Amino acid sequence: MAINHQSSTSRPNRKGKIHTRILSEGNGSENPPLIILPGLLGSSRNWLTAGRSLGEERRVYALDLPDHGESEWTEEPSFDEMSVRILEWAEEQGIEEADWLGHSLGGKVSMRIASDRPSIVRKLVLADIFPRVYPPHHAKDFAAMASLDLESLSDRKAADSAMAEEVPDWALRQFLLTNLTRSEQGGFAWQVNLEGLHRNLPQLAGMPFGDGDLPIVVPTLLVYGGKSNFVRAEDLEDAEDFFEDLRARRLPESGHNIHVEAKEDFVRTVKDFLKG
Numbered sequence: 001m002a003i004n005h006q007s008s009t010s011r012p013n014r015k016g017k018i019h020t021r022i023l024s025e026g027n028g029s030e031n032p033p034l035i036i037l038p039g040l041l042g043s044s045r046n047w048l049t050a051g052r053s054l055g056e057e058r059r060v061y062a063l064d065l066p067d068h069g070e071s072e073w074t075e076e077p078s079f080d081e082m083s084v085r086i087l088e089w090a091e092e093q094g095i096e097e098a099d100w101l102g103h104s105l106g107g108k109v110s111m112r113i114a115s116d117r118p119s120i121v122r123k124l125v126l127a128d129i130f131p132r133v134y135p136p137h138h139a140k141d142f143a144a145m146a147s148l149d150l151e152s153l154s155d156r157k158a159a160d161s162a163m164a165e166e167v168p169d170w171a172l173r174q175f176l177l178t179n180l181t182r183s184e185q186g187g188f189a190w191q192v193n194l195e196g197l198h199r200n201l202p203q204l205a206g207m208p209f210g211d212g213d214l215p216i217v218v219p220t221l222l223v224y225g226g227k228s229n230f231v232r233a234e235d236l237e238d239a240e241d242f243f244e245d246l247r248a249r250r251l252p253e254s255g256h257n258i259h260v261e262a263k264e265d266f267v268r269t270v271k272d273f274l275k276g
Contacts, residue, residue, distance in 0.1 A: 019070035024055020039104025043069030067193035108208035115212030226252035
């Protein structure tokens with residue numbers, strides 16, 4: 001389905017911006033900060049609860065990826081653009097070394113960063129994602145979002161009703177609609193770069209690496225859901241091709257949104273890994 005070229009693609013004025021939420025100040029701890037990169041169509045808002053729980057002993061930043069949330073849009077969303085802009089943000093913050101946690105697409109971006117610039121990554125946490133080629137995730141959801149006639153919407157309830165047939169899962173629909181915001185003119189607009197991300201889904205579903213070194217040398221933790229198909233047993237057989245030091249933890253009762261569905265186990269597992 002072609003993307004609707006109404007106000008859904010109006011480019012917001014966010015030049016150079018990586019939107020950041022500081023979820024914890026770390027109580028004066030000297031531990032390196034933790035930087036959280038959310039998944040496709042997600043934002044830093046999705047990490048408020050888990051991120052704060054991870055922040056008792058360190059400063060925690062949750063970012064909106066480029067083309068997401070309140071961050072700047074790119075011309076062509078890619079791992080190149082996302083990793084470069086996030087590394088520029090880290091340099092602006094004076095961050096020379098940090099722990100990085102990436103979920104889904106954010107995990108692929110964090111892998112790219114760890115491959116290209118391992119010196120800025122002390123430890124890496126991957127939340128339900130592996131370096132492999134996936135079927136383009138959310139393709140049907142993008143089409144449903146694009147089909148909304150934004151100019152005719154009266155309220156968010158109308159948007160929810162309009163998407164119900166194409167996206168029958170209520171929870172997923174509410175997640176997608178977190179990207180719908182009021183425009184400056186009082187109507188509705190997509191906060192996310194819907195057209196660009198949709199167009200580049202095949203690339204973003206692929207391998208994240210550029211010219212950086214493999215395998216990734218920094219200690220890496222993979223936490224994945226037993227009810228999710230994002231990490232398979234056969235993936236782990238290839239792990240040493242990508243990671244020099246990988247440990248994996250399966251949370252059997254969780255799906256893809258592991259930081260929500262199994263928050264306590266997820267937080268405890270990540271905290272244990274980041275110690276020391």
